[in-house]
Amino acid sequence: MKIHSRTLISLLVVTSLFVAIPRSARGQFDYIDISNPFLRKVPMAIPVFKSLSGSGGERPLALKMTRGITHYLEFTSYFTILDSGSYLFDPERSGITAIDINFGNWTVIGAEMLITGGVKLSGQIMELELRLFDTFKQKLIIGKRYRGPVEDQDRMIRRFCGEVILSLTGKRGFFNSRLAFVSNGTGHKEIYVCRFDGKEVHRLTYYKSISMLPDWSSDSRHLAYVSYRNGRPQIFIHRLAGGHVRSLTKPGLQITPAWRPGRAELAATLSLGGDQEIYLLTAAGKTIKRLTNSRGIDVDPTWSPDGKKVAFVSKRSGNPQIYIKDIATGRVTRLTYHGRYNTQPSWSPNGDLIAYSSMEQGQINIYVSDIEGNNPVRLTSDQGDNEAPTWSPDGSLIAFSSTRTGKSRIFVMTRYGTDQRQLIALDGEQSDPSWSPNTMQ
């Protein structure tokens, strides 16, 4: 892939310009507490970045990057980015550092946070200074300087957005993540990959068959998925760099691959021509052990982030319900009791929640429950079928498919069900979203 062949990474110099506010205690973040379901959006101002040398190429670049940061930070749903028409102060005409800023100009319009930036272009090398301020405390929260080739501008601002989210929430964000999904726009279900915000869509498979259920390895280098390209549903391991593809050789049905975090291992449902069970397999497709042992359907495994437990769907009680198995002890507990059709569990990256879909009165909706199965909360309602939840790598957002506009499309929302919006607009129908870890360069 483009990213791997780059040798420019070394050119991208990141400097911490200033000493950030020392955190009094690790894990305490005053600004955004992501465990608060009544989260208020933080009003933020992002005035157009300043052209530092005054050269002609800097201004359009500065404008483009201002828009880029605004788009990324708005996407998080943590902020309300204030309309630039309300700004009383133009940093273009003054400085971008704390000394030059009159914070009263920003607090009076309601901005609690401010991002300023400066761009300097020399040939094809770009320097970018970015600062995040708390306007009420009149303090710098983070300041960063990036230097690199102009074409790395998007990486620079994604990296800064990651720093912003880290400093405010204690999580790394998702600005280096991607989504895999299925689209049938060509008349066949094929696997596609795009950036976390639905941009830069790239088709991965050309099998003219049925391909579905993608899942990312924890280093983001491999996708596992199911395809009928050889006539029957088989699991394929697709290395993204170079495009090498290999199928498992087991007989019978092979479905629902789920990479184990931090390891080259997968859980997957195999029937081997007989009863369907979930197995733990090596990436080469060798059986390590069988994880379920019950007659009937066992499907849809999802791993706890520490790789010690697996949640899955089983029909052992007569209808599909979600269970959790502890790999070391072998103990199985039932997670869902509400409703008669609970499938598609997805374990949150923070480990404390499981999202799943539940069918009631013929409608499928997304729920989130803690891992004891207490307090399941419905996040979607009365808007078509809502299926296949997948967590952003920081656990703040959930992507899913929905038929609310007629055809199935990929949507995203916060983990509280707020800010629901369509992510991808392509021909045909889209389904089976899978959010990658935050490991893209």
Added chain:
Amino acid sequence: MRKRMWISVALLLIVPGLILTVSCAKKAAESEPAAVEATPTPAPQPEATQPEQAAKQEQPEQSAIQAEELKAQQEARAKEAARNLFINEDIYFAFDSAALSEVAQQVLRSKADWLQENPDVTVTIEGHCDERGTAAYNLALGERRAQSAKAFLVNMGIDPARLNTISYGEERPVDPGHNEEAWAKNRRVHFTID
């Protein structure tokens, strides 16, 4: 009383046995050459008179041929119809179920008969689901439906090596509708001839 009954039973067994011995003489010859000399074949005698008879009854013979052709055509048509019925007659399931209903079992019995009559044929049993429910679970459910049908046919004496199974889950509905009528048609097992 008892003795007599035994004798009549023995006769019942012996008499057809003798008849069978005669009619199977040729077959036996293959494995036991000695038997050929011991058993003269009476077949040639009536054959010698046949040409004469044929000349005398030319007209009726022709219509007999026509009748035979007609019969052959009818048989071919019936065979074709049976084959089409085998392919086109699906079996149907309740929602989230792979259990075989009474009707499904009847249809499978006739499929077993057809498979017995066509011993060289291997088939693929496709399991399908309606659009409700979720994709992966439906792939699993579709396979269980195909396996239910296969297990029934194996119990009816069909060699499992002749019965392949595949699940298409909810991926290939026959009716694209979004109502119970369409769903009922889509929850099916379909047979194809390999």
